Amino acid sequence: QLQLQESGSGLVKPSQTLSLTCAVSGGSISSGGYSWSWIRQPPGKGLEWIGYIYHSGSTYYNPSLKSRVTISVDRSKNQFSLKLSSVTAADTAVYYCASGYYTIFGVALDYWGQGTLVTVSS
């Protein structure tokens, strides 16, 4: 079974770029039929989907974040990454990575990392 682990800076200054990596073990990130997502959750609030990268390399982003988000894959390291630019305090959240498999009708996020808290503060 897959295991996902987020890593990256836990403190980012306003206007800078947030960078996180998700290491995948127990399977190949190049496996067909899978996508690799980032989701975040501000303290005490609900889940917000950020975007995903398909095994082919195609990316899809939340329209509300699209101008600031880049998701990429490093197949040699079996990991994928998130960059979120021009951050503000509103970007403070627990960031999760997750794998998504394609079902008959949609996508289900079946494996999740434990989450990592990123705080935006000077």
Place this chain on the structure above:
Amino acid sequence: AIQLTQSPSSLSASVGDRVTITCRASQGISSALAWYQQKPGKAPKLLIYDASSLESGVPSRFSGSGSGTDFTLTISSLQPEDFATYYCQQFNSYLLTFGGGTKVEIK
């Protein structure tokens, strides 16, 4: 973008109760809906996909129904470990959206 509205936002129930949570989509999404359970400090856990398909290993007291715009998650007999927050999630035109969540608390 499609929006998901969950109701209620919170509820109180007792062990053994039947609990129903509703998720309404702002436009039709066929059966492209999943349900997740999240406990404090933990990542969400997939319960249901394609509106009514039970994820492997999830107890059969959880069930989902609906299609188009209206969906429900039902817990047939609430257990102590079921007190948590539940989220619906849709997939349409390559984009995902989560509902606002429903917190199930102990009465």
